[in-house]
Amino acid sequence: MSTARPIAARPTTARRRLFSAGAAAWPLLAxxxxxxxxxxxxxxxxxAPERRFLLPPLHEVLGNTLGNPNVMxxxxxxxxxxVGVALCGLAIAVVLGIGYAVVMAQAxxxxxxxxxxxxxxxxxxxxxxxxxxGIWLGYGFSARIVVCVIIALFPMIANTLFGLQSAGxxxxxxxxxNRATRVQRLLKLQFPAALPSIFTGLRNAAGLSVIGAIVxxxxxxxxxxxxxxxxxxxxxxxxxDALFMAIILTALFGVAMFSVFAALDRAVIxxxxxxxxx
Amino acid sequence: xxxxxxxxxxxxxxxxxxxxxxxxxLTVAAGEFVSVVGPSGCGKSTxxxxxxxxxxxxxxxxxxxxxxxxxVFQEPTLLEWRSALRxxxxxGELRGAAKADRRKRAQEALDLVGxxxxxxxxxxxxxxxxRMRVSIARALVAEPDLALFDEPFGALDEIxxxxxxxxxxxxxxLKGFAGLFIxxxxxxxxxxxxxxxxxxxxxxxxVADIPVxxxxxxxxxxxxxxEFAALTGEVSAALEEHS
Ligand SMILES: Nc1ncnc2c1ncn2[C@@H]1O[C@H](COP(=O)(O)OP(=O)(O)O)[C@@H](O)[C@H]1O
Ligand SMILES: [Mg+2]
Numbered sequence: 001m002s003t004a005r006p007i008a009a010r011p012t013t014a015r016r017r018l019f020s021a022g023a024a025a026w027p028l029l030a031x032x033x034x035x036x037x038x039x040x041x042x043x044x045x046x047x048a049p050e051r052r053f054l055l056p057p058l059h060e061v062l063g064n065t066l067g068n069p070n071v072m073x074x075x076x077x078x079x080x081x082x083v084g085v086a087l088c089g090l091a092i093a094v095v096l097g098i099g100y101a102v103v104m105a106q107a108x109x110x111x112x113x114x115x116x117x118x119x120x121x122x123x124x125x126x127x128x129x130x131x132x133x134g135i136w137l138g139y140g141f142s143a144r145i146v147v148c149v150i151i152a153l154f155p156m157i158a159n160t161l162f163g164l165q166s167a168g169x170x171x172x173x174x175x176x177x178n179r180a181t182r183v184q185r186l187l188k189l190q191f192p193a194a195l196p197s198i199f200t201g202l203r204n205a206a207g208l209s210v211i212g213a214i215v216x217x218x219x220x221x222x223x224x225x226x227x228x229x230x231x232x233x234x235x236x237x238x239x240x241d242a243l244f245m246a247i248i249l250t251a252l253f254g255v256a257m258f259s260v261f262a263a264l265d266r267a268v269i270x271x272x273x274x275x276x277x278x
Numbered sequence: 279x280x281x282x283x284x285x286x287x288x289x290x291x292x293x294x295x296x297x298x299x300x301x302x303x304l305t306v307a308a309g310e311f312v313s314v315v316g317p318s319g320c321g322k323s324t325x326x327x328x329x330x331x332x333x334x335x336x337x338x339x340x341x342x343x344x345x346x347x348x349x350v351f352q353e354p355t356l357l358e359w360r361s362a363l364r365x366x367x368x369x370g371e372l373r374g375a376a377k378a379d380r381r382k383r384a385q386e387a388l389d390l391v392g393x394x395x396x397x398x399x400x401x402x403x404x405x406x407x408x409r410m411r412v413s414i415a416r417a418l419v420a421e422p423d424l425a426l427f428d429e430p431f432g433a434l435d436e437i438x439x440x441x442x443x444x445x446x447x448x449x450x451x452l453k454g455f456a457g458l459f460i461x462x463x464x465x466x467x468x469x470x471x472x473x474x475x476x477x478x479x480x481x482x483x484x485v486a487d488i489p490v491x492x493x494x495x496x497x498x499x500x501x502x503x504x505e506f507a508a509l510t511g512e513v514s515a516a517l518e519e520h521s
Contacts, residue, residue: 173351177348178369192359
């Protein structure tokens with residue numbers, strides 16, 4: 001979070017950021033309470049007692065899982081595995097996405113030739129591609145990462161490209177008049193101008209990398225299972241308490257990833273434009 | 279006197295078929311500050327782009343006798359992620375000047391435009407007038423022989439605009455570069471310049487070239503003198519006659 005960064009060490013700024021982070025968390029907390037309320041409402045008011053196993057009340061889910069290491073330990077191991085896949089896939093997607101966009105930004109024809117591939121990658125439903133990836137790469141760690149990269153790549157490419165092209169014609173003229181080289185133009189104009197968009201892409205890619213990692217887990221069960229693999233196992237066994245606990249964990253994981261990158265975005269971009277840097 | 283910028287029978291037609299300029303001849307000598315006024319769309323910006331080498335003529339010749347040319351755009355065109363000082367440093371940085379040297383020059387240029395103490399501020403933290411001052415500092419830091427201005431004060435409020443005019447003519451008096459200044463304000467042109475060139479509507483041609491007699495630095499109250507009014511009247515008449 002931004003408050004943990006050494007840059008925010010000045011007390012007033014740090015406190016202001018902490019305060020705004022707290023203020024930003026309120027709606028989220030309210031949403032969580034809302035979901036819990038609907039959950040209980042459905043459990044007790046909608047479902048007849050004999051059908052209540054379809055949505056056991058939250059306290060039962062937590063009570064039957066949290067205290068039981070035989071349930072929770074494999075679940076945390078699996079989550080950890082999935083976190084690894086998501087972060088790994090995200091890192092690869094960031095590098096590939098930025099690289100691809102930089103190449104496209106070099107010339108109009110490069111963009112015309114290369115952009116359609118990115119669009120096609122984005123529009124093929126990942127579920128159609130996943131079985132093939134398994135056949136090609138096996139059903140282990142690398143296949144999971146590939147699924148994750150494919151899902152997370154497009155927002156990185158699209159946002160980076162948009163950002164690299166966001167510098168105005170006058171700014172480009174300024175660089176031309178000063179006889180800037182292509183590399184100078186990229187590093188001192190296009191890339192810095194793209195930074196806000198790159199962070200937007202990163203935020204979206206982070207959320208998608210979680211989905212990608214879980215989809216990968218779900219399909220590829222070789223090696224130690226990820227949380228997606230457990231979701232499948234629990235579903236097959238109709239182990240409802242564990243299933244709901246696993247869903248809660250994946251949701252928390254997704255929210256955490258998104259929040260971390262949203263906070264990173266705010267902190268970096270705020271400093272970028274000199275806010276609070278007086 | 280060095281003829282810093284010479285345009286000889288210059289024409290510019292765009293691939294779209296638009297003929298922006300036709301038969302434009304114009305000379306700016308060292309120590310001259312020439313303003314160009316003309317109806318909008320008559321090719322004034324095009325003229326500057328040709329003079330700076332950003333674009334190429336389709337007829338006639340351009341001769342530039344300057345080791346360094348600077349360009350002040352209509353918008354301040356600052357890099358938002360850089361402080362004022364680092365924005366002014368940009369040109370030196372791109373041309374590979376040593377860091378200590380370019381930083382010292384940038385500081386001097388900021389002092390010159392009255393921005394001492396604002397070095398670390400980013401563009402978003404500065405007012406419109408201050409941003410334009412940074413832009414002018416960035417243009418003057420390279421000690422240009424030829425300085426080109428494309429309606430730099432057009433977007434500023436009237437009070438800021440008058441103050442910037444006063445500052446710019448004293449900078450000109452101090453530095454003595456050859457200046458070519460585009461504006462749509464007749465009084466701005468007369469107040470700033472040694473000569474005012476009037477252009478016709480598109481395709482733009484030079485239809486009047488009116489010398490301005492007063493020496494520099496010029497006091498702000500010059501604007502309220504009868505001779506000033508007479509000269510702006512003369513320029514306005516030429517403008518109206520040909521637009
Ligand atoms: N790159 C371009 N391609 C085609 N037409 C252009 C281009 N730049 C300017 N023009 C046209 O040339 C004319 C003169 O433009 P400009 O020099 O910007 O006028 P001014 O600065 O006097 O308002 C306008 O009609 C404009 O539409
Ligand atoms: Mg113009």
